[in-house]
Amino acid sequence: PHPYFFDYHRKYRPLFTTGRCGAMRIMMADQGLEWEEIVVDFADWMKGDLKATCVFGQLPKLEDGGFALYQSNAILRHLGRNHDAYGKDxxxxxxxxxxxxxxxxxxxxxxxxxxxxxxxxxxxxxxxxxxxxxxxxxxxxxxxxxxxxxxxxxxxxxxxxxxxxxxxxxxxxxxxxxxxxxxxxxxxxxxPKIKVFLDSDAYKKLPINGNGKQ
Structure with missing residues (x-):
């Protein structure tokens, strides 16, 4: 139903539990986009079926219709190109x-x-x-x-x-x-839209880092 979808596994790639996808979430919120976020259970990830479909064996993954993209900064650049957030020239x-x-x-x-x-x-x-x-x-x-x-x-x-x-x-x-x-x-x-997102339970419930340190 929404144009952007995330597959995101906190335990597998926990550099920033709010972070590797954090900037994407904030950017999409500010741009007024809607997305569905799919969190993959650790046990399911370890089965290897999903991992085998990932280009580099890693998440996050962004799906936009039939288009799939990996690597967090590549996803940010894609969003930037599509939503006038990549400079004027x-x-x-x-x-x-x-x-x-x-x-x-x-x-x-x-x-x-x-x-x-x-x-x-x-x-x-x-x-x-x-x-x-x-x-x-x-x-x-x-x-x-x-x-x-x-x-x-x-x-x-x-x-x-x-x-x-x-x-x-x-x-x-x-x-x-x-x-x-x-x-x-x-x-x-x-x-305004960032403030709403940062005040939301969806944002506040996320730990900052996967190991509990902050």
């Missing part, structure tokens, strides 16, 4: 790709700490975090529109927003010295 699109890759670097650093080094590396990660956030602060401050590229949110903005929300749970003061990023989070959070 080729140069802006290239910059958005660059920012998306930068967000992915931060996402992976966070995931490594959460899943491999939480007990021994959390404090060091938080101490070093400004050295990563300052890059995004500089871009946001220079653009002066409240977004990473151009004058409206791109798929990279949705990805950065979702990652920053997770970091604010990790360290509530992490944006205190980054006024552009703090304003960005406030601005995105106040967008």
């Amino acid at each position: 080729g140069k802006e699109a290239a910059l958005i790709d660059m920012m998306c890759d930068g967000v992915e670097d931060l996402r992976l650093k966070y995931a490594k700490m959460i899943y491999q080094e939480y007990d021994t590396g959390k404090d060091a990660y938080i101490k070093d975090l400004p050295n990563h956030l300052d890059k995004f602060e500089a871009v946001m401050a220079k653009n002066k529109t409240g977004f990473l590229v151009g004058d409206k949110p791109s798929f990279a903005d949705y990805s950065l927003f979702e990652v920053l929300l997770n970091h604010l749970v990790l360290c509530s003061s992490c944006l205190d010295t980054f006024p552009s990023l703090k304003s960005f989070v406030d601005k995105m959070s106040a967008r």
Whole structure:
């Protein structure tokens, strides 16, 4: 009944329980899209039948009619192309790709700490975090529109927003010295459809990470 469908397995690929699909959910909510999300039970996944149909043996998967797509950032780019969230021209699109890759670097650093080094590396990660956030602060401050590229949110903005929300749970003061990023989070959070989604039980019931750390 809805144009977008997710197959999403939290236990199998738990880099971000709200995250690998989190930016997609936020983006689709903001764009006014409806979707059906299918969560695959761990036991069913381990049977291997569904895994064998996945191009890289991984979820999430997006289905749009007869079109199937894997890899979270590829899905974000697909949504960006189809919903005017990929810049106004080729140069802006290239910059958005660059920012998306930068967000992915931060996402992976966070995931490594959460899943491999939480007990021994959390404090060091938080101490070093400004050295990563300052890059995004500089871009946001220079653009002066409240977004990473151009004058409206791109798929990279949705990805950065979702990652920053997770970091604010990790360290509530992490944006205190980054006024552009703090304003960005406030601005995105106040967008009416995003606000409704973030206030929904569907969003609140999701743990941030698959191992319970946050």
